[in-house]
Amino acid sequence: MKKLVVFYSFEGNTKYIAEGIAKEVGADLLELKPLEEPKKSGFMKYFWGGKQVMTKKIPELESIDKNPNDYDLIYMGTPVWAWSYAPAFRAFLSKVNIKNKNIALFCCHGGGKGKVFERFKEDLGENKYLGQIDFQDPLKNNKDKDLEEAKKWAKEIKESII
Ligand SMILES: Cc1cc2nc3c(=O)[nH]c(=O)nc-3n(C[C@H](O)[C@H](O)[C@H](O)COP(=O)(O)O)c2cc1C
Numbered sequence: 001m002k003k004l005v006v007f008y009s010f011e012g013n014t015k016y017i018a019e020g021i022a023k024e025v026g027a028d029l030l031e032l033k034p035l036e037e038p039k040k041s042g043f044m045k046y047f048w049g050g051k052q053v054m055t056k057k058i059p060e061l062e063s064i065d066k067n068p069n070d071y072d073l074i075y076m077g078t079p080v081w082a083w084s085y086a087p088a089f090r091a092f093l094s095k096v097n098i099k100n101k102n103i104a105l106f107c108c109h110g111g112g113k114g115k116v117f118e119r120f121k122e123d124l125g126e127n128k129y130l131g132q133i134d135f136q137d138p139l140k141n142n143k144d145k146d147l148e149e150a151k152k153w154a155k156e157i158k159e160s161i162i
Contacts, residue, residue, distance in 0.1 A: 003027035003158065004068060007077035008088035010037075010049070013108040013139050014077045017150045021075055021106070024151040025158045030066045032088040034059040053082040058091045068098050073130075073161060075154060076120070077106045080134075083114020085123075093123055104157045105132040106150065130157045 005022040008031070009015035015031070022029045036059070040048050052059070068074055078085040085107070103124065107116050117132045133153045138146035 001073060001158075001162065002071045003073045003075070004030060004066060004071040005075045005077065006030045006032065006068065006092065008032040008079070008086045008092075009077075009108075010079055010086070011139075013135070013137055014079050014106075016139060016143075017106060017108060017135060017146065018075075018077045020147045020150050021077075021154040025075075025154050027073075027075065028066060028071075030064065030068075032064075032092050033062040034088055034091070035062060036060070049086075050082040052087040053084050056090060057087050058094055059087050061088060061091045061095070064092070064095065068096050068101070071101070073102045073104070073158060074098070075104045075106065075157075076124075077108075078116070078120070080107050080109035080113050080116045083112065083116060085116055085120045089120070090123070098124060099126055101127045102130055102161055103127045104130045104154070106153075107132075107134045108138060109134060109136060111136055130160060 005018050005027045007018035135146045
């Protein structure tokens with residue numbers, strides 16, 4: 001069974017969880033990288049990113065070298081931006097057509113995940129959703145515990161379809 005972990009991460013939290021999951025279940029990794037990503041901080045960071053979510057901006061991505069349709073199980077991880085998924089995934093979904101796949105969703109947030117999973121599933125469409133899990137800024141809070149939890153969750157998802 002081929003597994004893929006697709007993720008976007010602005011500040012490293014989602015990347016940390018994504019890499020842990022990929023290692024645990026033996027999955028390929030695909031990091032979504034917007035071509036223009038200014039390093040913003042503080043209030044400007046929320047303003048810049050929140051605006052992209054609100055206007056449904058589709059950022060230009062670096063080329064994608066893996067086809068999700070070659071995989072049997074896809075884990076997708078995003079930071080929560082303005083209570084939704086990050087714009088890099090809007091760009092990804094505009095490029096690939098993912099249908100009837102086994103999908104598991106994870107996210108990192110600062111304490112208010114809002115409707116991230118509902119919105120993500122709505123825009124992903126007809127697929128089989130096997131699970132979802134969220135973490136609150138793992139790099140700042142429960143780094144080791146969150147990683148263990150993520151690995152356990154990912155393994156259970158994998159085993160549920162073997
Ligand atoms: C533009 C922007 C918008 C954000 N919006 C939210 C939000 O609505 N709710 C929340 O809990 N955290 C929000 N955050 C915080 C991040 O989701 C959180 O810090 C996450 O762990 C970051 O993941 P990353 O390090 O992979 O980028 C936002 C961060 C940014 C940069």
